[in-house]
Amino acid sequence: MRAVDIIIKKRDKGVLTREEIDFFVEGFTRGDIPDYQAAAFAMAVMLNGMNAEETTYLTLAMARSGEVLDLTGVVDFVVDKHSTGGVGDKTTLVVEPAVATCGLPVGKMSGRGLGFTGGTLDKLESIPGYRTDLSTEEFIQQLKEIGLVLTGQSKDLSPADGKLYALRDVTGTVPSIPLIASSVMSKKIAGGAHAIVLDVKVGLGAFMETLESARELSRLMVDIGRLSGRKVVALLSDMNQPLGQAVGNALELKEAIDTLHGGGPEDFREHCLVVASHMLKVGGKAASLEEARQMVERVIAEGKAWEKFRQLVAAQGGDVSYVDHPEKLPAAPVVYPVLAQHSGYLAQVHARMVGETAVVLGAGRSKKEDPIDHGVGIIVHVKVGDRVEKGQPLFTVHARTEADARMAEARLLDALTWSEHSVSPLPLFYGVIE
Template structure:
């Protein structure tokens, strides 16, 4: 491979120029191998933050990241594969009921998930609230579980797109995270390398989402769908609401409990609606004609959940952890909830110990926030609105600060609106 002067490449992008395919491939490989320093890649990331990557540069950048590692292969499985990726939100426990539901309909779901950082929760952190459950599986174990059970939720191996792991950590500390091009390349490099045949993206929009505006969320969705299709992955995206948190809980064990409630035929309407909407998209992408609502109602999805948890060492029937301290926030007046700020709820859960500020921080399994009513519901003065749970009572005051203005109560009922806002 030809060699280039990284400073020349930085200047080209800084001044609005376009990098060649060879320059991009060299840069990604040299950075991954240590030939380009963090300070130089930080300068490039900032240049891309302001200048972007065009329609040719971005696919090349993404493929170069994929090619720094391995690609998984699910072609030996007896059924088609489909995966889902969410850009992250508050109370977003959808992966938990969705994976076994889609598997119960005949599609294998290789769900490689991550951990929480900041106000958004991590699927692996939630599942680790289940006694004995393990996140790390070998590729062979993953394939065996997909063939036998139909669904797996586990950590991505270090061999998938190692360039992304290194670049993501750099962007996190250099103020260059909020770049549609680099977000898209980060997500899609891992998902394409994963080897799934179909991919459904859940792109959140609103106060509790990474993308706050519909315009940016739509742009991110279109960009990722284009990258997926260009790589031969049948890719679609739903843009979904995240001004208010999903469901009635944000945390770890409390979100697992809510997911099990959905699998048992209950659960909050918004969680059920989004789970079914994503399941229908995954089945359609995989070419399987099945009714996920029937699989949920019949209990088949619950059966797969229990087998999936047990296959990874967990006890699906074991009691979930209970926090040592709880605090209740009550409604100040009668009326209807007209808004609930997802970011405020997520911040409170994080401050209680459900999330982490740095990747190496531990999380509390029992920490989190639950609420009894959502947007559009009537409440009475003195009624419990939020219940805060934590093993560390000293965390409660700052969590209460986050929730101080989280809920607005008005005289007129407000329609909570749809969860799914658009598709591409």
């Protein structure tokens, strides 16, 4: 078997066998197949696609390229959640402690932000001492002891995905739906998840900008789950405008803390309740979504989900005083209000433009090696459909300098589209695929 023959077969729209895909992934992982052939393979997949079986073979081959955690002897059942990335999406910080408190263990390996989307690890690293580099042994031990882990991906898990993603990033093949699906699912399977709830973002602030492409990706990931013996549910959620109000690491952490105390913005709180309910149902802890929702509402109202979050922070070396007293978290020296220059209805709060403005302020990365400023960011005071009066606060910018704040103001005003007539609010979700 030769790598070039596999590339040619996919170039000519052939269907690859399990043996061919295994051969290619194993050779690429070992270094026997060079980057230029892997790049050609990725482009052939980008242009000609893969069916569900091919994509499942690719997923499992990438999962097996490194360590595959077997958590059956540690806990009975593990559910993971994955978001495809968005602006203001701090859902993991609320959902995972709530679900774990309800008796369903959550072992999650999260990522960092790149581009306009934020990363869970960057938010958690606003807390001094919080470790995101747990070893496999530490991961398993903590899951056994407290039923909750939030750490970075081990280098031993799905190394083929790491190698292939680095190539996709520089060869124009990131948007390939089979490559996205196999990348996401290989890491979840390698991480030991028995069931997975996917939060697939749709819209201006998402990698899937259309409902059609989001549905296609979701169906493929659900098919991979079925074919690989995992339960998978995909939620199609809106990302045309930021989720909640806070965009930026410490600001988002504060909003998550507020939500765990029973507060938080209405849209963000509702989003968390829906995602957590699906996790409990797919994990067998609740017979219905209604029962699951009641469980989540109860553990938040009773303060138990908050206590589980504190337990998580302490277990991973974080200074709990910073979450007990969020005013101690990193803060920007300049707090600058952006006011409405006229009255009207908001027709658009462009999520990507808000996210990109937060990156320019220092809250995110343009390149992987860029440092993060945990204190800067944006508070978004308005939603699509709101009636706004002249002089009303639209945003609050948290910046290092006055010049940065004024730059952000100009960009944020450009992110808004106005209407003289009333505008319908955006839905939180567009559907469920299971």
